[in-house]
Amino acid sequence: MQLLETGEPIQASKEYTVAGWASVNEGTEGPAIWDVVTNYLEKKQSVNITPRDHVKVTGV
16 A cells, blocks of 8 residues: 555554545544535635546446
């Protein structure tokens, strides 16, 4: 696995902050991702979206 922005390998001994739509862990704390995104967009008011091709969906 690697960090998409830098291409650096993910280190098992390092902690990373991530966000996602749902958790697979019970008792997960923190705000829902849609609240995080809403707050971010309300503060920024305008964003530029760069197309990415990191994820490819096949066989659909």
